[in-house]
Amino acid sequence: MLRWLGTVVIALLFALNLLLPLTPIGRRGTEAALRSDLPDAVVATGEPLPDFTLEDLDGAKVRLADFRGHPALITFERSVDW
């Protein structure tokens, strides 16, 4: 019984593993295709970003508009270093 049950589970997972690239979340498209999947990502390359405010490491508010006229690099990364 366990043998057959286990075989069914394994077979289903095996099929899922093969089909992963065909699933919507597993489809790794071009940058343009990825951007088109995000409903709020309306800014095209070369256009100015809408203004937003974030907190820096000291908790102070930083507005994107404060950097207008200066080069600004925005990165998103995890801070945990294991």
Added chain:
Amino acid sequence: MRAYKWLCGTFGGLQLVAGFVLFASFFRFHAPGSEVAEIPTGPIGFYFVAFAGCALIGWGGALLAVARQPASGRAIGTTTSLALVLMAVYRMLGWLMGDYYVFAGELLRFEAGLFLALAAAFLWLRPNASGEFV
């Protein structure tokens, strides 16, 4: 019986070697002036790497014991099969998340498929409840 013996012996032996390598990497990492470039992690990561190494040594040793007496090794076949399925599941999830895909690519899905095939082999080659082989 011969196939189960071969499977347990080969897989157990590989686990034992991998376990010792992972365990030793903890000491390599902490040796003054050395670095373990092939495992890109820090002190906390190596703590868990060493833990995984110790677990692999125990798991591999148990499989090698089964290779010597295959008829008594039904339970280790079942639990090894379950562990391999779990290893395949988190690799598939890792592929989907993208974080691991960046450095491991399609290797994740390949390993998941390999582990699922091994899980099926352990499940079918293990002896039945009366110690006989199918």
